[in-house]
Amino acid sequence: MTPSEKSKQLVRRFMPYVYGIGNMGNGIHKHNAKQCALILCDEMIEHCEYKNHDYVLCETLANKYKFASYWQAVKTEIEKL
Secondary structure (H helix, E strand, C coil): CHHHHHHHHHHHHHHEEEEHCCCCCCHHHHHHHHHHHHHHHHHHHHCCCCCCCCCCCCCCHHHHHHHHHHHHHHHHHHCCC
């Protein structure tokens, strides 16, 4: 899945969880869903920064870089939405 596709998927998946909060317009709900998705991206990027825990998803330095770069690209795409 491309970063652009992933960004749209994440925002869509968070919408039901922020939609029911208050009686605000759809723009506010999308903004809140984007914020949730951005937090998720930060968590995924941060995961690769931990030296003792990176073996789970980032077994090699190359994989660690690819993983972090992918989630940074997703984060950039979310910010564009």
